[in-house]
Amino acid sequence: KQEVTQIPAALSVPEGENLVLNCSFTDSAIYNLQWFRQDPGKGLTSLLLIQSSQREQTSGRLNASLDKSSGRSTLYIAASQPGDSATYLCAADYGGSQGNLIFGKGTKLSVKP
Amino acid sequence: DAGVIQSPRHEVTEMGQEVTLRCKPISGHDYLFWYRQTMMRGLELLIYFNNNVPIDDSGMPEDRFSAKMPNASFSTLKIQPSEPRDSAVYFCASSLQGAPMVPQHFGDGTRLSIL
Numbered sequence: 001k002q003e004v005t006q007i008p009a010a011l012s013v014p015e016g017e018n019l020v021l022n023c024s025f026t027d028s029a030i031y032n033l034q035w036f037r038q039d040p041g042k043g044l045t046s047l048l049l050i051q052s053s054q055r056e057q058t059s060g061r062l063n064a065s066l067d068k069s070s071g072r073s074t075l076y077i078a079a080s081q082p083g084d085s086a087t088y089l090c091a092a093d094y095g096g097s098q099g100n101l102i103f104g105k106g107t108k109l110s111v112k113p
Numbered sequence: 114d115a116g117v118i119q120s121p122r123h124e125v126t127e128m129g130q131e132v133t134l135r136c137k138p139i140s141g142h143d144y145l146f147w148y149r150q151t152m153m154r155g156l157e158l159l160i161y162f163n164n165n166v167p168i169d170d171s172g173m174p175e176d177r178f179s180a181k182m183p184n185a186s187f188s189t190l191k192i193q194p195s196e197p198r199d200s201a202v203y204f205c206a207s208s209l210q211g212a213p214m215v216p217q218h219f220g221d222g223t224r225l226s227i228l
Contacts, residue, residue: 041221041222042221042222043204043206043219043220043222044156044206044217044219045219046217046218049216089156091156100158100169101158103155103156103157104155105156106155
């Protein structure tokens with residue numbers, strides 16, 4: 001069964017700290033791995049998408065890595081800010097099509113000023 | 114640009130009633146997805162459409178759930194009859210066809226409570 005796990009479920013850090021969020025997936029035959037952000041009462045916003053042939057993607061203070069062989073992805077957030085507080089979800093695309101995303105349950109991040 | 118628009122934002126109704134959730138995808142998007150999010154199960158895909166045609170409805174939990182997309186700018190998810198265990202946040206998302214690696218754009222969801 002294809003599963004995506006995110007640990008920890010919640011994380012609290014002081015402002016300015018660098019942090020890493022973890023995502024693991026059971027089936028390494030993924031097409032891509034996506035990271036999303038979800039604010040309370042809102043939908044998901046796509047942050048980064050890593051294709052299976054890539055090792056990492058960067059956007060501003062965010063860097064996502066992908067290691068298919070170990071079934072892991074990480075989202076690195078540099079110099080965290082209170083505005084980064086949200087739930088971060090990763091999703092593995094197994095179908096190569098648009099509809100086969102398997103989501104983790106997310107890590108709720110709180111950045112304290 | 115307008116994003117994915119869902120209505121209503123909140124719905125509270127009694128068990129046994131029919132519930133209809135609505136979604137307007139981003140103009141020009143070819144794919145439309147319906148998801149359900151709960152604390153226990155996280156985010157699950159219910160059904161998705163390509164060019165208004167249902168492609169995969171294997172995630173629809175029961176026959177009480179049905180979805181339609183009569184045109185490119187509108188979709189509905191209907192639950193009849195509703196049950197308390199259907200309480201969840203239901204999201205609609207859309208994306209472009211063509212590029213193999215494109216993100217899905219999500220609406221703000223409908224928070225459904227069945228009493």
